[in-house]
Amino acid sequence: MNHEASRSLYDRALSVMPGGVNSSVRAAPQPYPIFVDHGDGGHVVDADGNRYIDWIQGLGPLLLGHDMPEKLQAAIQSRAAEGPMYGMPSEIEVEHAEFVCRHVPGVEMIRFVNSGTEATVSACRLARAVTGRDKIVIMQGGYHGAQESTLVEGDADGTEPSSPGVPQAFAENTVPVPFNDPEAAEAAFEKHGEDIAAVLVEPVQANMGIVYPVDGYHGMLRNLCDEHGSLLIFDEVITGFRVGGLGCAQSEFDVDPDLTTFGKIIGGGFPVGAIGGKTEYIEQFTPSGDVFQAGTFSGNPVTMAAGLETLRFCAENDVYEHVNGLGRQLREGLSEIVADYAPEYTVVGSDSFFKLVFTRCDGEPQGESCRNGCRQDPDCDRYGGCPKRGTDIYRAETDRYARLFRPAMREQGILVSQNQFESNFVSYGHTEADVEETLEAYKEAL
Numbered sequence: 001m002n003h004e005a006s007r008s009l010y011d012r013a014l015s016v017m018p019g020g021v022n023s024s025v026r027a028a029p030q031p032y033p034i035f036v037d038h039g040d041g042g043h044v045v046d047a048d049g050n051r052y053i054d055w056i057q058g059l060g061p062l063l064l065g066h067d068m069p070e071k072l073q074a075a076i077q078s079r080a081a082e083g084p085m086y087g088m089p090s091e092i093e094v095e096h097a098e099f100v101c102r103h104v105p106g107v108e109m110i111r112f113v114n115s116g117t118e119a120t121v122s123a124c125r126l127a128r129a130v131t132g133r134d135k136i137v138i139m140q141g142g143y144h145g146a147q148e149s150t151l152v153e154g155d156a157d158g159t160e161p162s163s164p165g166v167p168q169a170f171a172e173n174t175v176p177v178p179f180n181d182p183e184a185a186e187a188a189f190e191k192h193g194e195d196i197a198a199v200l201v202e203p204v205q206a207n208m209g210i211v212y213p214v215d216g217y218h219g220m221l222r223n224l225c226d227e228h229g230s231l232l233i234f235d236e237v238i239t240g241f242r243v244g245g246l247g248c249a250q251s252e253f254d255v256d257p258d259l260t261t262f263g264k265i266i267g268g269g270f271p272v273g274a275i276g277g278k279t280e281y282i283e284q285f286t287p288s289g290d291v292f293q294a295g296t297f298s299g300n301p302v303t304m305a306a307g308l309e310t311l312r313f314c315a316e317n318d319v320y321e322h323v324n325g326l327g328r329q330l331r332e333g334l335s336e337i338v339a340d341y342a343p344e345y346t347v348v349g350s351d352s353f354f355k356l357v358f359t360r361c362d363g364e365p366q367g368e369s370c371r372n373g374c375r376q377d378p379d380c381d382r383y384g385g386c387p388k389r390g391t392d393i394y395r396a397e398t399d400r401y402a403r404l405f406r407p408a409m410r411e412q413g414i415l416v417s418q419n420q421f422e423s424n425f426v427s428y429g430h431t432e433a434d435v436e437e438t439l440e441a442y443k444e445a446l
C-alpha cells in the first residue's frame with residue numbers, strides 16, 4: 001500500500017501544526033497518520049487513493065457513517081446557502097431542543113454549545129454555582145474533554161494536574177475515584193460530602209475502556225448525590241444517542257441525572273456540545289439566571305440542522321437495530337477469534353461500539369463470548385477478566401497495539417482506533433461484508 005501523499009502531507013503539517021495535527025490522538029498511528037481525502041459509507045479513502053473500512057467514524061459522531069441521507073444533506077446545504085449563522089436565534093434551534101427534551105428522560109431544557117469540552121466546562125460551572133460548592137468527583141480513566149477541572153489525576157491520598165498548565169488549585173477541587181467501586185465513592189463523600197458540587201461520570205467509560213457499569217452503580221451514585229445535596233452529571237458525549245437509542249444511556253440504566261452533557265452525535269458530524277437537565281438548574285444559566293454562559297457559534301443553524309435530521313433519521317429508520325446488530329456480530333466474531341489466536345486478550349463493548357483490549361485482568365483465557373457486550377455480570381465466566389475500570393487498560397500491550405497490530409490492520413485496509421484507549425464505532429454505513437472482512441483481518445494481524 002502506497003502512503004506517499006499522506007507522508008508528504010504529514011511532513012508539511014509538522015512544520016506548521018504542533019505534532020502535525022489539530023487534536024493529539026490523530027498523531028498516534030505509526031509511523032505517521034494517513035490523511036483522509038473523503039468518506040464513503042462505512043469507508044474512507046486516503047490522499048493516496050487507498051480505501052479502508054473505517055471503524056473510527058470521526059471518534060463517535062458519525063452514527064450514520066460518511067454518507068448522509070438525502071434529507072440530511074439537503075437540510076445542511078439549504079442552511080448553509082441561507083447564510084451559515086446569524087448571532088440571533090432561529091427556528092431550527094428550537095426544533096432540535098424540542099426533539100432532545102422529548103426523547104431524553106433527564107432533559108427538560110437544553111443549552112447548545114460547540115464542543116463536548118465546552119459542555120462539561122459549563123456543567124461544572126453550573127453545578128458549582130447552584131450548590132455553592134467547589135469540588136467535582138470524577139472517575140479515574142474517564143474523559144470529559146480538554147478542561148481544567150477534569151485534567152486531574154490521583155486518588156483519595158492526593159491529586160495533581162495531569163497536564164502542565166493546569167493550576168494546582170483545580171486539582172485540589174477534583175476528587176478522582178475508581179469507576180465501578182461503590183465503597184470508594186462512599187468514602188469520597190464521607191470525607192468531602194459538604195464540599196462536593198457534583199459527580200461527573202460517563203455512564204459507560206468509553207475513552208479508556210469500554211467499561212460497562214456494574215449493576216446498580218449509577219443508582220448508588222444517584223443516592224449519594226441526593227443524600228449530600230450534590231448534582232449527578234452524566235457525561236453522555238459518547239453514549240448519548242448511541243447507548244440506549246434515542247433515550248440515551250440514562251434510559252438504559254434507568255437513572256435520572258440532574259445534568260447531562262452531550263456532543264458528538266447530536267451535531268450530526270458538525271462541531272457541537274450541549275448541557276441538558278432539570279429546568280430548575282438549566283434556567284440558572286444567563287440570561288434567565290446569573291451563571292454566565294455564552295458562545296458566538298452556539299446553536300449554529302448548520303449544526304442544528306445536521307444534528308436534528310440525524311436524530312430524526314434514527315427515529316424513522318432501523319438505525320439502532322442495524323448498528324447494534326453489527327456490533328454484536330463483531331464482538332461475537334472477535335470472541336471466537338481471540339479464543340484461538342490470543343486467549344489472553346479481552347473483547348469489550350456494547351450496543352454499537354467494540355474493542356479488543358490487549359490484556360486480561362485475571363490473566364486467564366477468555367471463556368464464552370458475551371453476546372451483547374460486557375454487562376459486568378458476576379455470573380459470567382469472563383467476569384474476573386474483564387476491565388472493571390478504564391485504568392485497567394493501562395496494563396494492556398499498548399506498544400504491540402500501536403507498532404504491530406494497528407499497522408498490520410491498516411495494510412489490510414482496516415482502520416481501527418488510533419490508540420489502544422479509544423473505542424471503535426459501528427455506523428449505519430457499515431455492512432455485514434465489512435464485518436466479515438474486518439474479522440478476517442483480525443485473524444491475520446493477531
Ligand SMILES: *Cc1c(COP(=O)(O)O)cnc(C)c1O
Nearest residue numbers: 115116117143144145237238263
Ligand atoms: C469526546 C468527549 C468529550 C469532549 O468532547 P469534544 O467535542 O472533543 O470537546 C467529553 N466527554 C466525553 C465522554 C467524550 O467522549
